[in-house]
Amino acid sequence: MNQSKEIIASVVSAAHEVRNEQRTLEYSDQQVLVKVERGGICGSDIHYFQHGRAGMSVLKQPMIIGHEFVGRIAGAPAGSGLRVGQAVAVNPSQPCNHCQLCLEGKQNLCREMRFMGSAQFFPHVNGGFANYVAVNAFQCVPYADDADARVIAFAEPLAVAIHAIRQAGDLVGKKVLVTGSGPIGCLVIAAALAAGAAEIVATDMSERCRKLAQQMGATAAVDPTDQQITAKWQENGGYFDICFEASGAAAAIASTVGFTRPKGRIVQLGMGAASTEFPLGPLLVKEIELAGSFRFIHEFETAVRWLESGRINPLPLLSAEFPQQQLVEALETASDKNLAAKVQLVFA
Structure with a gap:
């Protein structure tokens, strides 16, 4: 009826x-x-x-x-x-x-x-x-x-972030980069911290977003155009164990391979253009794993519980x-x- x-x-x-x-x-x-x-x-x-x-x-x-x-x-x-x-x-x-x-x-x-x-x-x-x-x-x-x-x-955007960290695998003790510090990027930061990441660096062009990233638990927040800092991330084959690309910006997507260490992993969850230039050669020779992350499954209930308990603010x-x-x-x-x-x- x-x-x-x-x-x-x-x-x-x-x-x-x-x-x-x-x-x-x-x-x-x-x-x-x-x-x-x-x-x-x-x-x-x-x-x-x-x-x-x-x-x-x-x-x-x-x-x-x-x-x-x-x-x-x-x-x-x-x-x-x-x-x-x-x-x-x-x-x-x-x-x-x-x-x-x-x-x-x-x-x-x-x-x-x-x-x-x-x-x-x-x-x-x-x-x-x-x-x-x-x-x-x-x-x-x-x-x-x-x-x-x-x-x-x-709960819904946090579920997206929790699904992304599950796509990354074990984060305990890992060095993590999050490119793009909008709401999703900031929730990825908080979720990665809750999952045991040892160091979380965020990037964003916006100073306001960088401040928010640090409020959400980032160890540091960097302007991606600061080449003095980003050059150091590329030394010895790459600094970060895991990179979450949350901006969808072409330049950010292309940069992740250089920042990620050999045998590291990149999780792409930012949505931008349907196609973009990507350094496939360096990805291959460093044996970096590239994983997509789209929406969520049972992570929605996990997100509710994390928010309800205060695990993430x-x-x-x-x-x-x-x-x-x-x-x-x-x-x-x-x-x-x-x-x-x-x-x-x-x-x-």
């Missing part, structure tokens, strides 16, 4: 065309109704706002944005284990769970993934920036009622909060990297 509820949703229809509008949310008795409390604005939300697309995902119809959000259960099916009023973080991943990749435990690579707030498929998959949203029970990860919702709203990254009514101002602030790292929307 289907149910319906009138909601206020934050909708993008084209570049620079966003607004809050009343919609009718239709959902089944088998879905969970969540009253959304707050959500973090991600880079993909900004791309839809600025360009009407995020990478190869192009808007073809109006879509509710947002995939980093938390709330409280407003209704749940019997047997779900969820109760009304319970605080939950919502995992935006909706894999098919029956393809070969899903059956192999690689749900993040599912070719039929319905990721919330994504225009990859048509019809698009609506996101969570609305005062109410309907999701599947398996997407809901309960957390302690007394935990700070501002903190738990970082993401609040230095929270630059501003806006009520849903100030959607445009929130997106404009989040788009200005000189002003903001992470901006959150608060829902009534």
Whole structure:
């Protein structure tokens, strides 16, 4: 039996065309109704706002944005284990769970993934920036009622960071470089520190981002154009055991091979151009392993637990909060990297 509820949703229809509008949310008795409390604005939300697309995902119809959000259960099916009023973080991943990749435990690579707030498929998959949203029970990860919702709203980007450090292997005692100190890079720094890295150096062109990197646990934060420092990283075949490339910038991607020691590993999680020049020869002769890192699997629940317990404090990254009514101002602030790292929307 289907149910319906009138909601206020934050909708993008084209570049620079966003607004809050009343919609009718239709959902089944088998879905969970969540009253959304707050959500973090991600880079993909900004791309839809600025360009009407995020990478190869192009808007073809109006879509509710947002995939980093938390709330409280407003209704749940019997047997779900969820109760009304319970605080939950919502995992935006909706894999098919029956393809070969899903059956192999690689749900993040599912070719039929319905990721919330994504225009990859048509019809698009609506996101969570609305005062109410309907999701599947398996997407809901309960957390302690007394935990700070501002903190738990970082679960999705932190899950991306935790998946990246798992792609890197054992970090205990390792020397780590993180290129790009935006929100994801800074969360990689915090996750690498929690995983036992001995030294974590961050790079970014922005002084503000470098300061944030150090607040999040970086041993040092360096301007990548400082050749006096970066030249030393290339001595004796490379200084770092592991390099996380989190910027997606062509120059940063190319630089990682020189900075990584022989038999080291590079984890690429920054998304930039579809293709770039890359020093393949040096990679081969140094036997460096290159690993991609895309989204997350069960790391989402791990992220909730790390945030809930205080193992990681993401609040230095929270630059501003806006009520849903100030959607445009929130997106404009989040788009200005000189002003903001992470901006959150608060829902009534």
